[in-house]
Amino acid sequence: MPDQLTIRFFAGARAAAGTAEETASAGRSLDELTDELTRRHGERLAAVLRVASFLVDGVTCHDRRTPLPAGATIDVLPPFAGG
Secondary structure, eight states: OTTEEEEEEOTHHHHHHTSSEEEEESSSBHHHHHHHHHHHHOHHHHHHHHHOEEEETTEEOOOTTSBOOTTOEEEEEOOOOOO
């Protein structure tokens, strides 16, 4: 939907949200979106969101206050353990 955002959760973010993907209204900032996601899913996801990286249409988001464009895909990437 053009006036929506698609949010995709990966790894621990997917487990905390209980879903791989959902939608939200566009026109809000990343900070506002993470507040909404916390209200929807609770503190377990909030803990992941505090340390996650976010991609907006495949590009790292550095300004969490800029409105997200309609139709964008937001990837929520928690820190990955490596070895």
